[in-house]
Amino acid sequence: MKGLLLALVLAATHSGQVAGVRVDAAVSVYKGIPYAAPPVGELRWKAPAPVAPWQGVRAATRFAPACVQPKSTSVTVYTDVPARMSEDCLYLNIWRPTRVKRGAPVMVWIHGGAFSGGHTASHIFDGSELARRGVVMVSTSYRMGILGFLAHPELSAESPQHVSGNYGLLDQIAALEWVRENIAAFGGDPANVTIFGESAGALSVMDLVASPRAKGLFAKAIAESGYMVANAELRKSRYGLPSAENIGVMTAKALGAGNIRDLRARDAVDLIETSNKVGFVPLPTVDGWLLPDQLVDIYDRGEQNHVPMLVGFNAGELRSLRVLLPPTPANAADYERQVQERFKDLSGAYLKQYPSSNLTESVLAASRDGLYGWTAQRLALKQAAIGQPSYLYFFNHSYPSEVPMDLQAFHASEIPFVFGQIGPNVELPGLWPRPPDTPEERALSNAMMGYWTSFARTGVPSATWKTYAQGESYMELGDKPVPSAHLLPGMYALTEELIARRRKAPDQYWFINIGLATPPTRVPQ
Secondary structure, rough: OOHHHHEEEEEEEEEEEEEEEEEEOOEEEEEEEEOOOOOOOHOOOOOOOOOOOOOOHHHEOOOOOOOOOOOOOOOOOOOOOOOOEOOOOOEEEEEEEOOOOOOOOOOEEEEOOOOOOOOOOHHOOOOOOHHOOOOEEEEEOOHHHHHHHHOOOOHHHHOOOOOOOHHHHHHHHHHHHHHHHHHHOOOOOEEEEEEEEEEEHHHHHHHHOOOOOHOOOOOOOHHHHHHHHOOOOOOOOOOOEOOOHHHHHHHHOOOOOOOOHHHHHHHHHHHHHHHHHHOOOOOOOOOOOOOOHHHHHHOOOOOOOOOOOOEEEOOOOOHOOOOHHOOOOOOOOHHHHHHHHHHHHHHHHHHHOOOOOOHHHHHHHHHHHHHHHHHHHHHHHHHHHOOOOOEEEEEEEHHHHHHHHHOOOOOOOOOHHHOOOOOOOOOOOOOOOOOOHHHHHHHHHHHHHHHHHHHHHOOOOOOOOOOOOOOOOEEEEOOOOOEEEEEOHHHHHHHHHHHHHHHOOOOOOOOOHHHHHHOOOOOOO
């Protein structure tokens, strides 16, 4: 008992004292600190409410339950089942360097998982190694699935802003507001916060950068493998999508609920499971308030928050997401025929970029670029256009355990390197191919942690890493970092042209750039 008391470390938040524990002499961690009231009962589908203060010292030694999410129906490299789940899940975790008393840069991690899964207790997101580099590392939860992203006319009517659908994003904003008010007690600088996330976490970062509601809550942003989707608009059908409110009405009907009161009475786990089965897809809503417009339009007009950004994607993104891929054509002739049918006058440029000489790799590359490559390069370009430093990376690193699984540089494979989770004692999801514990792997991880934390500290990842505006520069993260320029020449221009053509038709969904699954492209008259 005496040893445990000596290991406890206290910090005072605005709601009360918390007691974390020392990881070792260099790092302390505080787990499961509430940043908002439990979103249960009548608070389901409400903006997050303030935390109720407590008396005495609250133990912050255990991760809170994960937000409710569907049970896994298959086992993949990403399968990482949370130990506990609850609708009461709005908590965050903090790793702090014990030697830093004040003014440390802050990094706030937003996990991915298609807005339907994921949790902060995953060992892959352990913030200890980043804290050793002098940053205060925060990871935060947020509502997911139907609990986080349901829009509905009744919910809009309840809202002071007459909007609904973005509860998960509101949670993230509430967490950032909590950080602004409390992080100094943990040695962090509330004026130097960097948000970072991967996949849906990166899309969250893009949404927060685009949102006027998040202005001033962070100074920099990092988006790893983001995808700039077209979102349903709250009350208007656009781009071939029903309105978000209509989606909510149809979902409620499919669930046999007559109104929101009926849905609030449903068990949270049952609601998540059944809404998933009837096809509810959780995504943010263009509500005119939190998200004033489509992301592409906000960034095109330069209306996003003016912050430096570090963005990038992985060479093998779709190797672990093959369910998204179209069927590979039987032969080169069939491939070229399908390209001609879909891309018409752009088929020559498409075949140059994705030739028929290697069908498997061309199918993988085209889908990667249409989803992630175009997004990363577009973000770098648009931030540069408003005079903000932007840095682009291409993670092209592969290691031996990936090869038999054909997962070289797969989606999210950069995360262990960003968090320093390399070595024999590291716990990764069960099927995740383990990076070998070699000097070369550790050197790459150390370099990436150095880039990410330097960017958080100063806005510059490295003196050798030029901004994108300097000749379309980027950093190739292969076996070792190599400064480079002109990533995948022709890729961005081709995808941008395809999307620009489809954006001109308000009834056509434009974010379908998955190679041969792309709808036929209209030729402008």
